[in-house]
Amino acid sequence: MKEILSGNEAIARGAYEAGIEIAAGYPGTPSSEIIKTIAQKYGNDIYTEWSTNEKVAMDAGAGAAYSGRRTLVTTKQVGMNVLSDSLMYAVYTGMEAGLVVVTADDPGMFSSQNEQDNRWYARLAKIPLLEPADSQEAKDYVILAIELSEKFDTPILIRTVMRTSHSKSVVTIGSRPKGKVEIGPFKRDPAKYNCTASNARKMHPRVEQRIKDIGAYADSLPINRIEWRDRSLGFITGGVLYHYLLDVFSEASILKLGITYPLPEKLIREFADGVEQLVVLEELDPVIEEQIKAMGIEVRGKDIFPPCFELLPDQIKRYTSEAGLLKKSPAAAGTVPQSEQPRKTEKLPELPIRSPVFCAGCPHRSTFYLLKKMKLPVAGDIGCYNLGTLPPFEAQHTMGAMGASVGVLHGMSLADLPENRVCTIGDSTFFHSGMAPLVNMVHNGSRGVVILMDNSVTAMTGHQDHPGVDWAVTEERPAKKVDLEAVVRAIGVEKVKVVDAFKIKEVEAGLKECLDFEGPSVLITRGECIFVSRNPQPPYHVDLEKCIACHMCFRVGCPAIGKSTEKNPKNNKFKSHIDPTLCIGCDVCRQVCPTGAITPPGKSKGKE
Amino acid sequence: MDTNFLVVGVGGQGTILAGDILAEVGMTGGFDAKKSDILGLAIRSGSVVSHIRWGKAVHSPMSMLGQVDYLLAFEPLESLRMVEYLKPDSTVIVNDYPIPPVAVTTGQLAYPSREQIDSILNAASGRYFNINVTERATQLGNVKVVNIMLLGALSSLLELPASVWETTIEKYVPSRLFNLNMRAFQAGRELLN
Numbered sequence: 001m002k003e004i005l006s007g008n009e010a011i012a013r014g015a016y017e018a019g020i021e022i023a024a025g026y027p028g029t030p031s032s033e034i035i036k037t038i039a040q041k042y043g044n045d046i047y048t049e050w051s052t053n054e055k056v057a058m059d060a061g062a063g064a065a066y067s068g069r070r071t072l073v074t075t076k077q078v079g080m081n082v083l084s085d086s087l088m089y090a091v092y093t094g095m096e097a098g099l100v101v102v103t104a105d106d107p108g109m110f111s112s113q114n115e116q117d118n119r120w121y122a123r124l125a126k127i128p129l130l131e132p133a134d135s136q137e138a139k140d141y142v143i144l145a146i147e148l149s150e151k152f153d154t155p156i157l158i159r160t161v162m163r164t165s166h167s168k169s170v171v172t173i174g175s176r177p178k179g180k181v182e183i184g185p186f187k188r189d190p191a192k193y194n195c196t197a198s199n200a201r202k203m204h205p206r207v208e209q210r211i212k213d214i215g216a217y218a219d220s221l222p223i224n225r226i227e228w229r230d231r232s233l234g235f236i237t238g239g240v241l242y243h244y245l246l247d248v249f250s251e252a253s254i255l256k257l258g259i260t261y262p263l264p265e266k267l268i269r270e271f272a273d274g275v276e277q278l279v280v281l282e283e284l285d286p287v288i289e290e291q292i293k294a295m296g297i298e299v300r301g302k303d304i305f306p307p308c309f310e311l312l313p314d315q316i317k318r319y320t321s322e323a324g325l326l327k328k329s330p331a332a333a334g335t336v337p338q339s340e341q342p343r344k345t346e347k348l349p350e351l352p353i354r355s356p357v358f359c360a361g362c363p364h365r366s367t368f369y370l371l372k373k374m375k376l377p378v379a380g381d382i383g384c385y386n387l388g389t390l391p392p393f394e395a396q397h398t399m400g401a402m403g404a405s406v407g408v409l410h411g412m413s414l415a416d417l418p419e420n421r422v423c424t425i426g427d428s429t430f431f432h433s434g435m436a437p438l439v440n441m442v443h444n445g446s447r448g449v450v451i452l453m454d455n456s457v458t459a460m461t462g463h464q465d466h467p468g469v470d471w472a473v474t475e476e477r478p479a480k481k482v483d484l485e486a487v488v489r490a491i492g493v494e495k496v497k498v499v500d501a502f503k504i505k506e507v508e509a510g511l512k513e514c515l516d517f518e519g520p521s522v523l524i525t526r527g528e529c530i531f532v533s534r535n536p537q538p539p540y541h542v543d544l545e546k547c548i549a550c551h552m553c554f555r556v557g558c559p560a561i562g563k564s565t566e567k568n569p570k571n572n573k574f575k576s577h578i579d580p581t582l583c584i585g586c587d588v589c590r591q592v593c594p595t596g597a598i599t600p601p602g603k604s605k606g607k608e
Numbered sequence: 609m610d611t612n613f614l615v616v617g618v619g620g621q622g623t624i625l626a627g628d629i630l631a632e633v634g635m636t637g638g639f640d641a642k643k644s645d646i647l648g649l650a651i652r653s654g655s656v657v658s659h660i661r662w663g664k665a666v667h668s669p670m671s672m673l674g675q676v677d678y679l680l681a682f683e684p685l686e687s688l689r690m691v692e693y694l695k696p697d698s699t700v701i702v703n704d705y706p707i708p709p710v711a712v713t714t715g716q717l718a719y720p721s722r723e724q725i726d727s728i729l730n731a732a733s734g735r736y737f738n739i740n741v742t743e744r745a746t747q748l749g750n751v752k753v754v755n756i757m758l759l760g761a762l763s764s765l766l767e768l769p770a771s772v773w774e775t776t777i778e779k780y781v782p783s784r785l786f787n788l789n790m791r792a793f794q795a796g797r798e799l800l801n
Contacts (some may be wrong), residue, residue, distance in 0.1 A: 004635045004643075110646055134642075134669075167644040167669035168631050246667040313672045349724060351688055352717035354618065354709040356654035392714060554714055559653045562713045581751055 001173045007164040010135035012037035014142025019177045022064040024057040027461035028076030029111040030165040031104035039473040053432040054083035065095035068183035077105040091125045092203040094153035098146035102158045104165045107283045108310040117284035122261040126211045129261040130158045131239040135169040163240045215262035223258025234275030244313045360560040361584040363501035363527025371395040381405035383426035384460045392557045403433025413446040422449040428458035428466035441520040442492040449514040450522045455529040463531045501527030504591045537585025538601045542576045546597035549573035553589045610663035612671040617682025622755035627658030634662035637768040644669035697734035705742035753792035760796020
């Protein structure tokens, strides 16, 4: 049977067919749909959880695999930095059952703070790296990864990129191994599982030998294969770039790598000897190129392709043309015939960009409206609230990593800034890595306001649970809710205010009270994400008789608010209009309207 | 010969679902099919682009510039961003329902005029349709069926039988909304007449 699946859905299917029993991760684009799909489709056979953070997920994965259960851990590329601390010991110990880590990288930075190339982690950890080119391979490689993991007693890293994770292609469906896995009592084997220095000294040489053995094995793995075509030009590539290449150079020879670390040296030498000119096509860093150069083989790569951003077929065409390679391949498929050249008879005007904005009804809106108004320095964090960085708010001044805002706020306090300061952090991000820096602020007597934006969900990545809600993975599965406010108080924060995020005056009063406090304080702005509450109120409307076209309501940056067709003759500006298909009646715009022109349906008097 | 599609719009308009259905229709109709889209932060009322390709053996999930046969645009401004992808004999279907981005609402930039949009798309394509599908969908009772109505319009230009589309749509929409979506699909098939 065939199905059309995204790369992430295919990885989930692969987990099912590989007999994986436990899957854990922390949400992050472009990885999030793996755990979600497993929970939805294979939840009867595979336990899933959104762990508090990636390191916690990795530790759980190690413990489960030590106990004899095949396990999958998922992360986005930057989550790997958090996860890696725990990956490094699992590399030394090995496991009783297969352990696979999937990192979904984001060349092009569609939703990430950096473009790091996680292939380095395979080299750092000295573990095999598999890179699928499409959904079929994504599924197959999970099964292969479990085989390799158990054959060589090592964790395996699978790396996708956004284009493999979020592209769909046709997959042949297989089945799950039958029978239930019986596991015994936990194996007491500290020489294998306890990395105390005296043990670890014995483990390290094993790791070095193991990666050499796998390198030799990689030469015979069919997922590394040479496709001989025109021998004047040969490309070495892996992942989705293989497909891009076929669209641009249908006649060139290709060494297609499924395992990109350790490299199959014999196969690479055979390929290099068989082509006149050898080129490595890889996005981001020259990870493969440098290793091939270290083999003493002449090869081109980053002198042709830049180290930043994606290399889509159009870019491959451009850079290989500039390098004179595309001409060398006379039957290059990417050369669009003259008749098919796009017509550009019309010059395009400057098109207004469409930046993402807070949804209509978002609980974060009021806070950023105030932060802009109060002109405070704001250390930001990772989540939807980072949209407060963009117009019309432009009120989040730093952002770098999960949980970093609280530590940065503490650093601003240490620096003894001449002004008061705040940070913004979401509920899920706080549980992920905001608690430790808050403990640090309390212990070291810091000053600053932590604005904890509690919308009851991990919103930006697609509305997953976190420890502060009473469900897990799917809304049907009940879970113990960890009380955010109680955690903050238990940490020792003496000033804690909880306010309704949809009431601007309440947020403002709470913020002022916290700012006045001489010590670390926490303002919890509570309001459910519209994807959680699912309780839309009837849309508000603008009374054009009362609207004076002052555009105060534009300052809340709501996508439902725009211009009407009627002008105020006094200032010659268009009056406001609320799009009834978008407005869900959150009331925030009404609170900033100076004339009471914005009202819920059936009400004429809007101003308090 | 590959058939390449672009489905574009604004986050929240249902473009992703439309693209998913279009890709699966290709597979069910006997082609190799691939799809690629941008999810995550990019979809919060931002521009959404999905590439869909049908063919004997599709390699890249993304089309190159000048390769696209059909552009299905849920919003006029979003269609203009894609003109470099169009083949000269391509077909463009635009939902005439402008959604001004914040940069326009706040007066920093102007939304292109209907005349500009028409002249750019007429020059860049072989066939260009511009219809207020949002209005038709609202008349049918639910603005959310814009995506299925647009697929209906597209289907009327392609050779695959309507039944392939209908069985695929059935897989993707909630069963309680199936009849409504079928009415939208049928209405869409009449839209370009």
